[in-house]
Amino acid sequence: MNTVLLALVAVIPIAVGAAFASLAMRWVSTSAIEGMTRQPEIAAQLFTAMLIGMALIEALCIYTLVVTLLIAQRL
Amino acid sequence: MMTFDAYSLVVVVNAAVVGIALVAAGAWLTRGGLSATQPGTRQNVGEWALQFFVDKAREMAHGEHKDKILRLVTSLLATFFLFILASNLIANIPVPIINRPPTSHFSVTLALALCAVFGTLIISTAVKGGAKTLVHLVWPNPLQWVSELTDIMSLSLRLFGNIAGEFMTVALVFMVVPWGIPLILHALGLIPAFVQALVFTLLTASFLANALHSDEKSASTESAEEADVALSAIGPTPAEGRS
Numbered sequence: 001m002n003t004v005l006l007a008l009v010a011v012i013p014i015a016v017g018a019a020f021a022s023l024a025m026r027w028v029s030t031s032a033i034e035g036m037t038r039q040p041e042i043a044a045q046l047f048t049a050m051l052i053g054m055a056l057i058e059a060l061c062i063y064t065l066v067v068t069l070l071i072a073q074r075l
Numbered sequence: 076m077m078t079f080d081a082y083s084l085v086v087v088v089n090a091a092v093v094g095i096a097l098v099a100a101g102a103w104l105t106r107g108g109l110s111a112t113q114p115g116t117r118q119n120v121g122e123w124a125l126q127f128f129v130d131k132a133r134e135m136a137h138g139e140h141k142d143k144i145l146r147l148v149t150s151l152l153a154t155f156f157l158f159i160l161a162s163n164l165i166a167n168i169p170v171p172i173i174n175r176p177p178t179s180h181f182s183v184t185l186a187l188a189l190c191a192v193f194g195t196l197i198i199s200t201a202v203k204g205g206a207k208t209l210v211h212l213v214w215p216n217p218l219q220w221v222s223e224l225t226d227i228m229s230l231s232l233r234l235f236g237n238i239a240g241e242f243m244t245v246a247l248v249f250m251v252v253p254w255g256i257p258l259i260l261h262a263l264g265l266i267p268a269f270v271q272a273l274v275f276t277l278l279t280a281s282f283l284a285n286a287l288h289s290d291e292k293s294a295s296t297e298s299a300e301e302a303d304v305a306l307s308a309i310g311p312t313p314a315e316g317r318s
Protein backbone atom coordinates (compact mmCIF):
# COMPACT_ATOMS: atom_id res chain seq x y z
CA MET A 1 0.00 0.00 0.00
CA ASN A 2 2.72 2.39 1.03
CA THR A 3 4.66 1.64 -2.16
CA VAL A 4 1.59 2.22 -4.31
CA LEU A 5 0.96 5.53 -2.54
CA LEU A 6 4.59 6.59 -3.02
CA ALA A 7 4.43 5.65 -6.69
CA LEU A 8 1.30 7.78 -7.13
CA VAL A 9 2.92 10.69 -5.29
CA ALA A 10 5.94 10.32 -7.58
CA VAL A 11 4.01 10.07 -10.84
CA ILE A 12 1.13 12.55 -10.42
CA PRO A 13 3.27 15.74 -10.06
CA ILE A 14 5.20 15.12 -13.27
CA ALA A 15 1.97 14.38 -15.17
CA VAL A 16 0.28 17.58 -13.95
CA GLY A 17 3.46 19.62 -14.42
CA ALA A 18 4.02 18.38 -17.95
CA ALA A 19 0.37 18.99 -18.88
CA PHE A 20 0.35 22.59 -17.70
CA ALA A 21 3.83 23.29 -19.06
CA SER A 22 2.71 22.04 -22.47
CA LEU A 23 -0.32 24.37 -22.35
CA ALA A 24 1.92 27.31 -21.47
CA MET A 25 4.39 26.38 -24.22
CA ARG A 26 1.56 26.20 -26.74
CA TRP A 27 0.65 29.75 -25.79
CA VAL A 28 4.23 30.99 -26.12
CA SER A 29 4.90 29.30 -29.46
CA THR A 30 1.54 30.37 -30.94
CA SER A 31 2.14 34.00 -30.01
CA ALA A 32 5.73 33.87 -31.27
CA ILE A 33 4.70 32.37 -34.63
CA GLU A 34 1.92 34.93 -35.01
CA GLY A 35 4.43 37.69 -34.32
CA MET A 36 6.96 36.19 -36.75
CA THR A 37 4.42 35.95 -39.57
CA ARG A 38 3.25 39.51 -38.99
CA GLN A 39 6.78 40.93 -38.66
CA PRO A 40 9.28 38.66 -40.43
CA GLU A 41 12.05 41.24 -40.04
CA ILE A 42 12.17 40.86 -36.24
CA ALA A 43 11.77 37.07 -36.39
CA ALA A 44 15.29 36.48 -35.03
CA GLN A 45 14.65 38.61 -31.93
CA LEU A 46 11.28 36.93 -31.38
CA PHE A 47 12.86 33.50 -31.71
CA THR A 48 15.44 34.34 -29.05
CA ALA A 49 12.76 35.68 -26.72
CA MET A 50 10.64 32.60 -27.37
CA LEU A 51 13.52 30.28 -26.50
CA ILE A 52 14.17 32.11 -23.23
CA GLY A 53 10.47 32.10 -22.33
CA MET A 54 10.18 28.41 -23.09
CA ALA A 55 13.26 27.71 -21.00
CA LEU A 56 11.72 29.50 -18.02
CA ILE A 57 8.46 27.53 -18.39
CA GLU A 58 10.38 24.31 -18.84
CA ALA A 59 12.32 24.96 -15.64
CA LEU A 60 9.11 24.60 -13.61
CA CYS A 61 8.43 21.26 -15.28
CA ILE A 62 12.01 20.19 -14.55
CA TYR A 63 11.50 21.00 -10.86
CA THR A 64 8.64 18.51 -10.73
CA LEU A 65 10.84 16.00 -12.56
CA VAL A 66 13.49 16.41 -9.85
CA VAL A 67 10.86 15.91 -7.13
CA THR A 68 9.64 12.82 -8.94
CA LEU A 69 13.15 11.41 -9.22
CA LEU A 70 13.83 12.07 -5.53
CA ILE A 71 10.62 10.25 -4.50
CA ALA A 72 11.19 7.45 -7.03
CA GLN A 73 14.53 6.69 -5.38
CA ARG A 74 12.67 5.80 -2.14
CA LEU A 75 10.48 3.19 -3.85
CA MET B 76 22.97 10.25 -4.67
CA MET B 77 26.28 12.08 -4.33
CA THR B 78 28.47 9.08 -3.74
CA PHE B 79 31.58 8.35 -5.77
CA ASP B 80 30.89 5.56 -8.22
CA ALA B 81 31.82 4.42 -11.72
CA TYR B 82 29.18 6.70 -13.20
CA SER B 83 30.78 9.77 -11.59
CA LEU B 84 34.22 8.64 -12.77
CA VAL B 85 33.01 8.32 -16.38
CA VAL B 86 31.37 11.74 -16.15
CA VAL B 87 34.48 13.42 -14.75
CA VAL B 88 36.74 11.81 -17.36
CA ASN B 89 34.33 12.82 -20.14
CA ALA B 90 34.20 16.41 -18.90
CA ALA B 91 38.01 16.53 -18.83
CA VAL B 92 38.22 15.02 -22.32
CA VAL B 93 35.74 17.58 -23.67
CA GLY B 94 37.69 20.43 -22.09
CA ILE B 95 41.04 19.22 -23.41
CA ALA B 96 39.56 18.57 -26.87
CA LEU B 97 38.13 22.09 -27.04
CA VAL B 98 41.43 23.65 -25.96
CA ALA B 99 43.27 21.51 -28.52
CA ALA B 100 40.79 22.51 -31.24
CA GLY B 101 41.26 26.17 -30.35
CA ALA B 102 45.04 25.80 -30.44
CA TRP B 103 44.87 24.02 -33.79
CA LEU B 104 42.57 26.66 -35.28
CA THR B 105 44.94 29.49 -34.33
CA ARG B 106 48.18 27.62 -35.19
CA GLY B 107 50.60 29.30 -37.55
CA GLY B 108 49.50 32.85 -36.85
CA LEU B 109 46.47 34.85 -37.91
CA SER B 110 46.20 37.25 -40.82
CA ALA B 111 43.82 40.20 -41.08
CA THR B 112 44.12 40.51 -44.85
CA GLN B 113 44.46 36.90 -46.03
CA PRO B 114 42.65 34.56 -43.60
CA GLY B 115 43.20 30.88 -44.28
CA THR B 116 40.62 28.11 -44.09
CA ARG B 117 41.27 27.37 -40.42
CA GLN B 118 40.98 31.02 -39.46
CA ASN B 119 37.72 31.31 -41.38
CA VAL B 120 36.29 28.28 -39.57
CA GLY B 121 37.27 29.73 -36.20
CA GLU B 122 35.86 33.16 -36.98
CA TRP B 123 32.63 31.61 -38.28
CA ALA B 124 32.25 29.67 -35.03
CA LEU B 125 32.86 32.78 -32.90
CA GLN B 126 30.76 35.24 -34.91
CA PHE B 127 27.50 34.52 -33.05
CA PHE B 128 29.07 35.24 -29.67
CA VAL B 129 30.79 38.38 -30.92
CA ASP B 130 27.41 39.65 -32.16
CA LYS B 131 25.80 38.74 -28.84
CA ALA B 132 28.53 40.55 -26.90
CA ARG B 133 28.36 43.56 -29.22
CA GLU B 134 24.71 44.04 -28.24
CA MET B 135 25.73 44.78 -24.66
CA ALA B 136 29.12 46.40 -25.40
CA HIS B 137 28.51 50.10 -25.39
CA GLY B 138 29.57 52.87 -23.10
CA GLU B 139 33.10 53.66 -22.00
CA HIS B 140 34.36 50.08 -21.39
CA LYS B 141 33.33 48.77 -24.80
CA ASP B 142 36.46 46.78 -25.71
CA LYS B 143 36.79 45.25 -22.25
CA ILE B 144 33.16 44.06 -22.26
CA LEU B 145 33.52 42.67 -25.78
CA ARG B 146 36.65 40.67 -24.89
CA LEU B 147 35.42 39.28 -21.55
CA VAL B 148 31.82 38.50 -22.58
CA THR B 149 32.69 36.85 -25.89
CA SER B 150 35.12 34.41 -24.30
CA LEU B 151 32.72 33.54 -21.47
CA LEU B 152 29.72 32.91 -23.74
CA ALA B 153 31.73 30.96 -26.34
CA THR B 154 33.24 28.76 -23.63
CA PHE B 155 29.86 27.95 -22.13
CA PHE B 156 28.20 27.20 -25.49
CA LEU B 157 30.98 25.03 -26.89
CA PHE B 158 31.56 23.09 -23.65
CA ILE B 159 27.86 22.37 -23.08
CA LEU B 160 27.24 21.48 -26.73
CA ALA B 161 30.21 19.10 -26.87
CA SER B 162 29.17 17.56 -23.54
CA ASN B 163 25.57 17.04 -24.70
CA LEU B 164 26.69 15.45 -27.97
CA ILE B 165 28.67 12.77 -26.09
CA ALA B 166 25.33 10.98 -25.57
CA ASN B 167 25.30 10.22 -29.32
CA ILE B 168 28.60 8.30 -29.33
CA PRO B 169 27.65 4.69 -30.07
CA VAL B 170 29.86 3.15 -27.36
CA PRO B 171 27.92 1.76 -24.38
CA ILE B 172 29.92 2.66 -21.26
CA ILE B 173 31.62 5.94 -22.10
CA ASN B 174 28.65 7.73 -23.70
CA ARG B 175 27.43 9.38 -20.47
CA PRO B 176 27.15 13.12 -21.16
CA PRO B 177 28.85 15.12 -18.37
CA THR B 178 25.85 17.46 -18.29
CA SER B 179 23.62 14.57 -17.18
CA HIS B 180 25.34 14.70 -13.75
CA PHE B 181 24.10 17.35 -11.35
CA SER B 182 27.60 18.20 -10.07
CA VAL B 183 28.74 19.30 -13.54
CA THR B 184 25.70 21.46 -14.25
CA LEU B 185 25.90 22.99 -10.77
CA ALA B 186 29.55 23.87 -11.43
CA LEU B 187 28.59 25.43 -14.78
CA ALA B 188 25.81 27.49 -13.19
CA LEU B 189 28.18 28.66 -10.42
CA CYS B 190 30.68 29.68 -13.10
CA ALA B 191 27.93 31.57 -14.95
CA VAL B 192 26.67 33.53 -11.93
CA PHE B 193 30.07 34.24 -10.35
CA GLY B 194 31.51 34.97 -13.79
CA THR B 195 28.77 37.57 -14.20
CA LEU B 196 29.72 39.12 -10.87
CA ILE B 197 33.45 39.04 -11.71
CA ILE B 198 32.94 40.65 -15.14
CA SER B 199 30.70 43.26 -13.58
CA THR B 200 33.42 43.96 -10.99
CA ALA B 201 36.08 44.23 -13.70
CA VAL B 202 33.97 46.64 -15.75
CA LYS B 203 32.04 48.72 -13.22
CA GLY B 204 34.10 48.25 -10.06
CA GLY B 205 33.38 46.23 -6.91
CA ALA B 206 31.32 48.87 -5.10
CA LYS B 207 28.77 49.27 -7.90
CA THR B 208 28.48 45.50 -8.28
CA LEU B 209 27.75 45.06 -4.57
CA VAL B 210 25.25 47.92 -4.64
CA HIS B 211 23.52 46.25 -7.60
CA LEU B 212 22.87 43.21 -5.36
CA VAL B 213 20.77 45.21 -2.87
CA TRP B 214 19.50 48.19 -4.87
CA PRO B 215 16.82 49.12 -6.03
CA ASN B 216 15.40 45.85 -4.68
CA PRO B 217 16.97 44.83 -1.34
CA LEU B 218 16.38 41.15 -2.16
CA GLN B 219 18.16 41.30 -5.53
CA TRP B 220 20.86 38.89 -4.30
CA VAL B 221 18.25 36.15 -3.83
CA SER B 222 17.72 36.13 -7.59
CA GLU B 223 21.39 35.21 -8.04
CA LEU B 224 20.82 32.12 -5.89
CA THR B 225 17.68 31.13 -7.80
CA ASP B 226 19.58 31.72 -11.05
CA ILE B 227 22.15 29.14 -9.95
CA MET B 228 19.37 26.66 -9.12
CA SER B 229 17.31 27.18 -12.24
CA LEU B 230 20.29 27.16 -14.64
CA SER B 231 21.75 23.97 -13.18
CA LEU B 232 18.46 22.10 -12.74
CA ARG B 233 17.22 22.96 -16.26
CA LEU B 234 20.34 21.65 -17.99
CA PHE B 235 20.56 18.58 -15.72
CA GLY B 236 16.87 17.71 -16.08
CA ASN B 237 16.82 17.99 -19.85
CA ILE B 238 19.95 16.02 -20.61
CA ALA B 239 19.52 13.40 -17.87
CA GLY B 240 15.85 12.94 -18.77
CA GLU B 241 16.66 12.44 -22.43
CA PHE B 242 19.48 10.03 -21.60
CA MET B 243 17.21 8.01 -19.29
CA THR B 244 14.45 7.87 -21.89
CA VAL B 245 16.82 6.51 -24.52
CA ALA B 246 18.21 3.97 -22.03
CA LEU B 247 14.70 2.76 -21.07
CA VAL B 248 13.61 2.45 -24.72
CA PHE B 249 16.88 0.63 -25.46
CA MET B 250 16.00 -2.00 -22.83
CA VAL B 251 12.62 -2.62 -24.52
CA VAL B 252 13.50 -2.27 -28.24
CA PRO B 253 17.27 -2.43 -28.85
CA TRP B 254 17.08 -1.94 -32.64
CA GLY B 255 15.89 0.98 -34.74
CA ILE B 256 13.83 3.06 -32.32
CA PRO B 257 16.83 4.32 -30.21
CA LEU B 258 18.36 5.65 -33.45
CA ILE B 259 15.32 7.89 -34.00
CA LEU B 260 15.47 9.04 -30.38
CA HIS B 261 19.18 9.84 -30.75
CA ALA B 262 18.43 11.89 -33.87
CA LEU B 263 15.70 13.78 -32.01
CA GLY B 264 18.11 14.25 -29.09
CA LEU B 265 20.30 16.44 -31.26
CA ILE B 266 17.67 19.21 -31.01
CA PRO B 267 17.63 19.56 -27.18
CA ALA B 268 21.43 19.25 -27.19
CA PHE B 269 21.66 22.42 -29.31
CA VAL B 270 18.72 24.22 -27.70
CA GLN B 271 19.89 23.67 -24.13
CA ALA B 272 23.40 24.90 -24.90
CA LEU B 273 21.86 27.94 -26.61
CA VAL B 274 19.43 28.60 -23.74
CA PHE B 275 22.18 28.43 -21.11
CA THR B 276 24.29 30.86 -23.15
CA LEU B 277 21.40 33.25 -23.83
CA LEU B 278 20.34 33.32 -20.17
CA THR B 279 23.93 34.00 -19.09
CA ALA B 280 24.04 36.80 -21.68
CA SER B 281 20.83 38.31 -20.32
CA PHE B 282 22.15 38.13 -16.73
CA LEU B 283 25.33 39.85 -17.94
CA ALA B 284 23.40 42.57 -19.75
CA ASN B 285 21.28 43.08 -16.66
CA ALA B 286 24.32 43.30 -14.39
CA LEU B 287 26.28 45.61 -16.70
CA HIS B 288 23.56 48.01 -17.82
CA SER B 289 20.92 47.96 -15.10
CA ASP B 290 21.58 51.62 -14.21
CA GLU B 291 21.31 53.01 -17.73
CA LYS B 292 18.90 52.84 -20.64
CA SER B 293 20.29 50.21 -22.97
CA ALA B 294 20.30 50.27 -26.76
CA SER B 295 18.27 47.06 -26.97
CA THR B 296 15.41 48.66 -25.01
CA GLU B 297 15.33 51.54 -27.45
CA SER B 298 15.23 49.22 -30.48
CA ALA B 299 12.46 47.19 -28.79
CA GLU B 300 10.47 50.40 -28.29
CA GLU B 301 10.97 51.28 -31.96
CA ALA B 302 9.67 47.83 -32.96
CA ASP B 303 6.70 48.39 -30.62
CA VAL B 304 5.89 51.69 -32.30
CA ALA B 305 6.15 50.03 -35.73
CA LEU B 306 3.79 47.27 -34.60
CA SER B 307 1.19 49.66 -33.21
CA ALA B 308 1.31 51.62 -36.48
CA ILE B 309 0.27 48.48 -38.41
CA GLY B 310 -2.67 47.54 -36.24
CA PRO B 311 -3.73 45.74 -33.09
CA THR B 312 -1.61 42.81 -31.94
CA PRO B 313 -3.09 39.32 -32.37
CA ALA B 314 -3.91 39.14 -28.65
CA GLU B 315 -5.84 42.40 -28.80
CA GLY B 316 -7.60 41.29 -31.95
CA ARG B 317 -8.93 38.16 -30.28
CA SER B 318 -10.40 39.78 -27.20
